[in-house]
Amino acid sequence: xxxxxxxxxxxxxxxxxxxxxxxxxxxxxxxxxxxxxxxxxxxxxxxxxxxxxxxxxxxxxxxxxxxxxxxxxxxxxxxxxxxxxxxxxxxxxxxxxxxxxxxxxxxxxxxxxxxxxxxxxxxxxxxxxxxxxxxxxxxxxxxxxxxxxxxxxxxxxxxxxxxxxxxxxxxxxxxxxxxxxxxxxxxxxxxxxxxxxxxxxxxxxxxxxxxxxxxxxxxxxxxxxxxxxxxxxxxxxxxxxxxxxxxxxxxxxxxxxxxxxxxxxxxxxxxxxxxxxxxxxxxxxxxxxxxxxxxxxxxxxxxxxxxx
Amino acid sequence: xxxxxxxxxxxxxxxxxxxxxxxxxxxxxxxxxxxxxxxxxxxxxxxxxxxxxxxxxxxxxxxxxxxxxxxxxxxxxxxxxxxxxxxxxxxxxxxxxxxxxxxxxxxxxxxxxxxxxxxxxxxxxxxxxxxxxxxxxxxxxxxxxxxxxxxxxxxxxxxxxxxxxxxxxxxxxxxxxxxxxxxxxxxxxxxxxxxxxxxxxxxxxxxxxxxxxxxxxxxxxxxxxxxxxxxxxxxxxxxxxxxxxxxxxxxxxxxxxxxxxxxxxxxxxxxxxxxxxxxxxxxxxxxxxxxxxxxxxxxxxxxxxxxxxxxxxxxxxxxxxx
Numbered sequence: 001x002x003x004x005x006x007x008x009x010x011x012x013x014x015x016x017x018x019x020x021x022x023x024x025x026x027x028x029x030x031x032x033x034x035x036x037x038x039x040x041x042x043x044x045x046x047x048x049x050x051x052x053x054x055x056x057x058x059x060x061x062x063x064x065x066x067x068x069x070x071x072x073x074x075x076x077x078x079x080x081x082x083x084x085x086x087x088x089x090x091x092x093x094x095x096x097x098x099x100x101x102x103x104x105x106x107x108x109x110x111x112x113x114x115x116x117x118x119x120x121x122x123x124x125x126x127x128x129x130x131x132x133x134x135x136x137x138x139x140x141x142x143x144x145x146x147x148x149x150x151x152x153x154x155x156x157x158x159x160x161x162x163x164x165x166x167x168x169x170x171x172x173x174x175x176x177x178x179x180x181x182x183x184x185x186x187x188x189x190x191x192x193x194x195x196x197x198x199x200x201x202x203x204x205x206x207x208x209x210x211x212x213x214x215x216x217x218x219x220x221x222x223x224x225x226x227x228x229x230x231x232x233x234x235x236x237x238x239x240x241x242x243x244x245x246x247x248x249x250x251x252x253x254x255x256x257x258x259x260x261x262x263x264x265x266x267x268x269x270x271x272x273x274x275x276x277x278x279x280x281x282x283x284x285x286x287x288x289x290x291x292x293x294x295x296x297x298x299x300x301x302x303x304x305x306x307x308x
Numbered sequence: 309x310x311x312x313x314x315x316x317x318x319x320x321x322x323x324x325x326x327x328x329x330x331x332x333x334x335x336x337x338x339x340x341x342x343x344x345x346x347x348x349x350x351x352x353x354x355x356x357x358x359x360x361x362x363x364x365x366x367x368x369x370x371x372x373x374x375x376x377x378x379x380x381x382x383x384x385x386x387x388x389x390x391x392x393x394x395x396x397x398x399x400x401x402x403x404x405x406x407x408x409x410x411x412x413x414x415x416x417x418x419x420x421x422x423x424x425x426x427x428x429x430x431x432x433x434x435x436x437x438x439x440x441x442x443x444x445x446x447x448x449x450x451x452x453x454x455x456x457x458x459x460x461x462x463x464x465x466x467x468x469x470x471x472x473x474x475x476x477x478x479x480x481x482x483x484x485x486x487x488x489x490x491x492x493x494x495x496x497x498x499x500x501x502x503x504x505x506x507x508x509x510x511x512x513x514x515x516x517x518x519x520x521x522x523x524x525x526x527x528x529x530x531x532x533x534x535x536x537x538x539x540x541x542x543x544x545x546x547x548x549x550x551x552x553x554x555x556x557x558x559x560x561x562x563x564x565x566x567x568x569x570x571x572x573x574x575x576x577x578x579x580x581x582x583x584x585x586x587x588x589x590x591x592x593x594x595x596x597x598x599x600x601x602x603x604x605x606x607x608x609x610x611x612x613x614x615x616x617x618x619x620x621x622x623x624x625x626x627x628x629x630x
Contacts, residue, residue, distance in 0.1 A: 143326045146607045147600060148562040150569050151584070155331065155596055158588035159338035235454055239570055242456045243585050258457060266475075270464050277457035284452035 037293075044289030051283045055102040064099045064252065075269045085271040087257075088264045096252045097275050103253040104280075107168055108234035114172030115233070116226040119179025124218065126180070127187025128210050138184070141177050149174040150239060157245045167246045171233045179225045183218050190217045220298050228291045231284035238280055254279055309619065316615055320608040327604045329376055331597050336372035340591055343368055345392065379597070389594035393587050398598045401583060406602075408478070409579030413568050415495065416502035421557065423503065424510025429546055431511070432518035443515065447508035455505040455567050459574035462501050473497050476575040498575040505567045506560065510553065517549030524548070551621055558614030561607045 070090030078085040084093035126137035144152075153170035160166035190196060191214070199213050234254070240246030241255025249256050254276040261272035343363045354362075363369045379389070388398035431443035450458075467475035474494050479486055521527060522545050530544045565581070572582040580599060587595040619625050 143323050143330070146323055146604050146611070147327055148565040148603050148607060150566040151600060151603050154569070154584065154588045155600055156334065158591050158596060159335055159340050159593075161591075231452065235452075238454055239456065239566075242454070242570070243573060243588070245585075245588055258454075258460065262460065265460055265464050266468070268464075268468055270461070273457070273460045273464065277453060277461070280454055280457070281449060281452045285448060288448070288452070 040289055041293040044286045044293070047282060047286035048290055051101065051105070051286065054098050055105045058095075058098045059102050062095055064095060075264055075267065075272075077269070078271055084275050085269070087260070087272045088267075088269075093272060093275055096257060097254070097279050100252040100254045100257050100276060101279050101283075103247060103251060104234045104237055104255070105230075105283075107164065107171070107237045107247070107253070108230045111168045111171035111175070111233040111237070112226050112229040114168060115175040115229055116179050116222060118172065119176035119225070120183050120215075120218065120222050122176065123180035123183030124187055124210065124214065127184040128191065128206075128214060130188075130191070134184070137180075141180055144174070145177050150236065153236060153240055154243070154245060157240055161245070162248055164247060167237055167240055170240070171236045174236070175229055175232060179222055179229070182221050182225055186218045186221050187214055190214050224291055224294055224298065227287060227294070231280075231287050234280060235284070238276075309616070312619065313612065313616060316612045320605075320612070323608060324601065324604060325380075328380065328597070328601055329373070331600050332372045332376040332379070335593055335597075336375075340593070342366070342593060345591065383598075383601075388598045391587065391592055391595040393590035393592040393595065394583065398594050401595060402580060402598060402602065405578060405580040405583055408577065409568060409572065409581055412495065412498055412502065412572070412577060412579060413564055415499045416506065416567075416571075417560075417564060419499060419503035420506035420510055424507050425514050425546075425550065425553075427507075427511040428514025428516075428549075429518050429541065431515045432522065432545070432549070433541060435519055440515075443511055447511050450504055451508040453505075454570070455501060456570040456574050458504055459498075459501045459571055462497050463574070466497060476577070478578050498571050498577055501574075502564075502567050502571045505571070506564060509560065509563070513553045513556070514546075514549060517552055518545045519549075521545040521549040554621055555614055555618040558610035558612070558617065561610035565603050565606065 070086075073082075073086050073090040074088055076082055076086040076090075082092050082094065084097060087093055087096065122137060122141070126134045152174050156170035156173060157166045160169070196209060196213050199209050204212070237246055237253065238255030238258065241253050242259045244259060247253040247256050249259070257276040258273060261269075261276070264272045343359055343366060346362065346366060360369075368375065382389075386399055388402070390396075391398045391401050394401050427443045431440040434440060463475045466473045473496055474480060475497075476494075478494055479490055518541075526548065527540060527544050530540045535543075568579065568581040569585060571577070572579045573585050576582065580602070584596065584599045586592075587599070
């Protein structure tokens with residue numbers, strides 16, 4: 001396990017009250033020692049940076065030759081020459097994983113952006129207008145929320161296949177709900193602040209109130225939600241690709257690689273399956289660690305746990 | 309209580325109707341044409357006139373709202389259309405496969421709840437201890453790991469490396485009757501993997517709930533009375549810590565369905581979820597529409613269950629006010 005394990009440690013039972021209770025009583029202490037917390041953030045930041053840099057730089061430096069097949073070297077276990085081993089066509093798995101990560105990360109970031117923009121628009125609309133619009137919009141959110149994400153995604157992709165855009169659309173279509181809810185709640189609470197009243201009585205237009213006064217207050221929360229959505233979107237994309245419904249099979253994405261590895265797995269080779277999954281797990285944990293640090297910065301009173 | 313249930317069930321009807329309408333609207337907006345799918349390669353040579361007549365015969369003409377209404381009325385009589393990918397009536401596909409999916413999901417859910425409660429309590433007992441670190445760390449990793457990946461690794465290790473459990477399916481090859489022994493062997497891996505994918509949420513929630521409860525007055529009072537640690541932990545902390553988890557169990561249905569879609573595919577489990585994936589690859593609209601509605605109904609039923617449990621478990625809530 002490469003990711004830091006988050007676990008708030010308690011200062012072991014130093015009860016100030018002279019209670020006869022033994023030291024086993026855990027106190028709501030100051031949480032994890034600051035050093036360990038900072039380390040978690042640093043490790044998360046380093047892993048995230050490494051992920052993004054690898055996805056940006058490596059494919060440019062080492063282009064992936066889809067045609068390069070070396071059957072003599074097929075299904076080699078990890079070695080110095082091929083640190084991750086080779087797949088059933090003798091292609092280097094490390095390189096393919098990084099390329100797959102690039103595709104998955106790209107889909108994840110774009111889909112998260114789509115979902116966040118839709119979520120801010122819908123949630124902001126409902127929160128700022130209130131009343132009947134609010135109720136109607138939230139009913140629509142409820143309808144969307146009652147269909148399981150992956151199933152709706154499968155349906156959309158099945159109907160609009162093939163290509164990368166249906167995948168992005170299916171992730172965007174299913175993931176804006178939480179952002180919309182967060183933004184709506186935040187807008188609701190901001191609307192009752194005196195400075196918004198002051199702006200309205202000062203004669204600001206609705207648009208100006210929404211963009212200048214409400215939106216900036218909403219953005220930190222929405223940004224946090226967007227960052228946390230990227231791993232979700234990657235997860236979603238890889239699941240769709242694994243089911244043969246996502247990224248076209250000839251393109252290396254983490255999901256298509258896991259799909260393609262099923263044959264090799266039955267031949268006893270574990271490495272083509274292991275690495276794509278690790279490339280999903282490690283960035284997910286790293287991004288979650290960073291988002292946790294950010295959440296504490298926004299709202300220091302909450303000693304956050306990791307949220308995925 | 310009954311009134312609350314009835315009201316919530318009634319409120320689910322428009323949601324279901326909206327979901328079906330949305331499904332038909334999406335299908336109408338998509339480039340996919342069921343008539344050309346039906347005609348197959350012959351459709352490439354057929355004249356527009358023939359295609360139009362075929363469309364009329366298949367009752368696929370008119371705007372999507374009209375088709376939606378036709379589908380709703382025939383669905384009310386139990387006719388959900390014909391599955392293209394499995395060449396069976398959709399109702400028959402659902403009837404044959406739903407039981408296996410429910411069996412898998414129910415067992416996995418049960419395992420996840422029990423295991424999650426045990427691990428959560430164990431972790432909450434000594435926060436920051438090595439067990440707590442293992443449980444929380446493991447939970448985060450499991451939550452980040454895609455279930456299909458866990459499933460594949462489990463197949464590799466238990467079916468191929470150790471050879472103790474079958475890699476998938478419902479029966480061994482060459483066998484065509486389902487016996488209890490082989491069912492248990494074939495269920496073990498899918499149930500465990502599905503349970504592992506659901507486990508983190510339960511474990512973390514129970515841990516949080518119990519750890520919070522350990523700081524509250526009832527527990528302090530129980531300690532002050534000199535009760536045994538076990539009684540304090542299981543009788544007091546667990547009871548109040550488990551309350552929010554129990555009421556939220558119903559809302560975990562979407563995640564369970566998501567997990568089932570992936571796990572059933574990995575293990576070739578003959579359930580409704582693996583049929584859905586096959587239907588999606590073949591653009592089998594009638595089956596996909598039926599499954600979407602079915603899953604939505606399951607989610608709504610889960611929400612209803614959550615509401616009812618909330619009222620049942622917490623006597624301070626007045627059912628008339630919800």
